Amino acid sequence: MRFSSLLLSAGLGAAATIPRQADTSCTNPVKRAEWRTLSTEVQKQYVDAVLCLKTKPSGMGLNTTRYDDFPYVHTHLDKTIHTVAMFLPWHRLFVKSTKTPSATVAIRALWRKHPPTPFTSFGFLCSVWLIRLQYCSYWDWTLDTDDVTKAPVWDPETGFGGNGDPAIDPMKESSAKKCLVDGPLKGSQVAYTMSGYQPHCLARNFNSGIAFPGDMLADSYTKAFVDKVAALDNYADFRYSLEGGPHGAIHSAVGGDMSPATSPNDPIFFLHHGQVDRLWTQWQQENPEKRTTEFGGPKTQGKNSGEATLEDVMPYLGLVPDVKVKETMSTQASRLCYTY
Ligand SMILES: [Cu+2]
Numbered sequence: 001m002r003f004s005s006l007l008l009s010a011g012l013g014a015a016a017t018i019p020r021q022a023d024t025s026c027t028n029p030v031k032r033a034e035w036r037t038l039s040t041e042v043q044k045q046y047v048d049a050v051l052c053l054k055t056k057p058s059g060m061g062l063n064t065t066r067y068d069d070f071p072y073v074h075t076h077l078d079k080t081i082h083t084v085a086m087f088l089p090w091h092r093l094f095v096k097s098t099k100t101p102s103a104t105v106a107i108r109a110l111w112r113k114h115p116p117t118p119f120t121s122f123g124f125l126c127s128v129w130l131i132r133l134q135y136c137s138y139w140d141w142t143l144d145t146d147d148v149t150k151a152p153v154w155d156p157e158t159g160f161g162g163n164g165d166p167a168i169d170p171m172k173e174s175s176a177k178k179c180l181v182d183g184p185l186k187g188s189q190v191a192y193t194m195s196g197y198q199p200h201c202l203a204r205n206f207n208s209g210i211a212f213p214g215d216m217l218a219d220s221y222t223k224a225f226v227d228k229v230a231a232l233d234n235y236a237d238f239r240y241s242l243e244g245g246p247h248g249a250i251h252s253a254v255g256g257d258m259s260p261a262t263s264p265n266d267p268i269f270f271l272h273h274g275q276v277d278r279l280w281t282q283w284q285q286e287n288p289e290k291r292t293t294e295f296g297g298p299k300t301q302g303k304n305s306g307e308a309t310l311e312d313v314m315p316y317l318g319l320v321p322d323v324k325v326k327e328t329m330s331t332q333a334s335r336l337c338y339t340y
Pocket residue numbers: 074081082091
């Protein structure tokens with residue numbers, strides 16, 4: 001199996017005490033904004049950047065698009081990056097990865113279409129957008145728990161379109177057939193399922209059919225719920241509750257392509273994980289000295305997991321270079337350099 005060695009490399013870090021180093025290269029961090037606070041023009045530019053990536057060749061030598069690199073990497077690393085300590089730092093860098101040669105290609109392609117304004121760093125999905133907009137966005141789902149199906153992110157004009165085809169009954173047919181019926185991604189094809197290369201329409205299946213009738217599992221990501229998670233005092237408990245609670249609930253509630261490990265197929269993934277990262281960042285800022293160096297919990301899935309450390313190496317299969325956990329603990333580290 002081509003990826004076995006890469007997957008194994010995820011767990012090779014050795015325990016060590018990490019001296020905290022001041023990072024002086026991030027002098028002008030980019031501030032990320034909530035989706036609904038962006039202007040309509042900026043929202044459209046974000047979606048344009050997504051559509052742009054769907055027209056560019058893979059940066060990893062695959063026969064699929066540059067956008068498809070994200071679900072490809074995410075699903076191949078599924079068991080390495082979920083329900084383990086590195087869940088938060090891995091996704092932090094995945095949502096905003098920096099200084100990749102392939103990103104430079106994507107950026108140049110976009111330059112030809114839209115002349116650049118000054119930008120602070122090269123990234124991938126986000127930094128293609130950064131050329132003009134300077135920041136990623138996030139979806140604060142705690143603002144929408146009264147009726148999540150009406151959240152602004154689903155707007156066909158100023159968001160990503162809404163639920164999949166209501167004519168498809170997922171109890172009778174595969175929910176993968178619930179293709180989007182409105183918005184800029186209507187008709188959009190994605191390349192991967194968890195079984196491999198299987199091109200299909202981008203699908204959503206709110207409430208996953210009948211499993212959670214009507215409520216979009218909103219109890220698991222209300223402000224009150226999130227506050228309880230934020231009150232946890234150590235990283236391992238915080239990560240566990242954030243991942244298994246609000247994070248997992250949104251993936252399940254949106255359904256369709258957001259449910260399996262190929263969930264980056266749906267661009268809402270990046271706004272969702274922006275919010276997850278924001279909650280971790282806010283938690284860290286409650287006690288920065290302690291919490292930007294606090295890390296722990298299971299290093300790997302399964303009973304025989306050792307304890308994770310800041311020296312653990314996080315794999316990205318070539319999407320970006322592998323990186324140690326400690327390099328991503330602060331959003332103001334040089335390769336990240338943003339705030340909320
Ligand atoms: Cu994930």
